[in-house]
Amino acid sequence: MAYNLLKGKRGIISGALDENSIAWKVAEKAHEEGATFVLTNAPIAMRMGEINKLAEATGSSIIPADATSVEDLTNLFTQSQEILGGKIDFVLHSIGMSINIRKKVPYTELNYEYYQKGIDVSALSFHKMLAVAHKLDAINDWGSVVALTYMAAQRTYPFYTDMADIKAMLESIARSFGYHYGVQKKVRINTVSQSPTKTTAGNGIKGFGDFFDYADTIAPLGNASAEDCANYCITLFSDLTRMVTMQNLFHDGGYSTTGVSTSVLQKFGIEG
Numbered sequence: 001m002a003y004n005l006l007k008g009k010r011g012i013i014s015g016a017l018d019e020n021s022i023a024w025k026v027a028e029k030a031h032e033e034g035a036t037f038v039l040t041n042a043p044i045a046m047r048m049g050e051i052n053k054l055a056e057a058t059g060s061s062i063i064p065a066d067a068t069s070v071e072d073l074t075n076l077f078t079q080s081q082e083i084l085g086g087k088i089d090f091v092l093h094s095i096g097m098s099i100n101i102r103k104k105v106p107y108t109e110l111n112y113e114y115y116q117k118g119i120d121v122s123a124l125s126f127h128k129m130l131a132v133a134h135k136l137d138a139i140n141d142w143g144s145v146v147a148l149t150y151m152a153a154q155r156t157y158p159f160y161t162d163m164a165d166i167k168a169m170l171e172s173i174a175r176s177f178g179y180h181y182g183v184q185k186k187v188r189i190n191t192v193s194q195s196p197t198k199t200t201a202g203n204g205i206k207g208f209g210d211f212f213d214y215a216d217t218i219a220p221l222g223n224a225s226a227e228d229c230a231n232y233c234i235t236l237f238s239d240l241t242r243m244v245t246m247q248n249l250f251h252d253g254g255y256s257t258t259g260v261s262t263s264v265l266q267k268f269g270i271e272g
């Protein structure tokens with residue numbers, strides 16, 4: 001059901017690789033809620049061509065941009081305003097990549113070149129996006145920016161290796177930039193800490209399937225799906241949450257505040 005929550009709003013949505021991507025679902029929902037937006041992804045991701053289907057279905061333009069390049073991001077924000085006919089109201093940062101995770105390098109033996117690349121793609125890109133938007137004054141007053149994160153930024157998940165540190169940095173950038181952008185332009189910046197989700201990025205993590213089931217067994221409401229996450233992002237882009245900023249918001253069916261569940265105890269043969 002649509003509520004016209006984003007009627008008249010203009011956005012930029014990064015990270016829609018295929019139909020499993022969280023960003024893909026956000027784009028579909030934003031379209032349903034009346035927004036117009038530009039889709040963006042790394043030039044290399046365009047080769048798969050999947051994003052064209054989403055652009056067609058949502059009447060959107062695509063602007064390739066490597067999120068580590070200030071030049072690309074400057075072009076993205078400049079062109080988006082031209083295409084959409086005004087300043088931007090919402091931005092989704094849905095970008096993550098760790099070569100250490102992909103190559104299954106243990107945390108105690110991290111490759112530092114990969115580590116730096118991970119920081120650049122997954123955390124600094126958020127600062128760069130915000131800095132470019134700020135410099136160009138490309139976001140409307142009361143605009144909303146959301147980046148996606150994971151709870152390993154707060155608690156240790158051994159298999160999440162360098163991305164745990166990188167997500168901690170991402171969440172810190174939301175607070176730090178959120179202060180400055182809030183004072184100057186009333187722009188809101190938050191991170192959404194999402195449940196394990198079966199996407200290309202998610203499935204790349206060692207033991208992801210088992211961990212997905214584990215989290216699902218702990219969370220009183222079960223794991224939040226990509227579609228649930230998209231709905232939550234839409235509320236954060238809407239005017240209904242205009243005083244929410246500089247927060248890390250858990251979207252995980254209650255997982256983060258549950259110590260143990262009876263279902264998990266029962267798996268150990270203990271009556272819960």
Ligand SMILES: NC(=O)c1ccc[n+]([C@@H]2O[C@H](COP(=O)([O-])OP(=O)(O)OC[C@H]3O[C@@H](n4cnc5c(N)ncnc54)[C@H](O)[C@@H]3O)[C@@H](O)[C@H]2O)c1
Nearest residue numbers: 015017021022042045067095096148196197199200201202
């Ligand atoms: N899947 C999960 O379990 C999960 C859980 C919590 C948070 N997240 C976060 O959600 C976000 C989206 O991931 P997803 O799960 O939808 O997976 P995904 O693989 O569909 O999306 C990741 C996106 O990052 C893009 N990307 C990589 N390098 C880039 C670059 N240099 N410039 C621009 N874009 C680049 C990819 O092309 C891809 O579209 C990530 O930040 C991820 O860490 C995922």
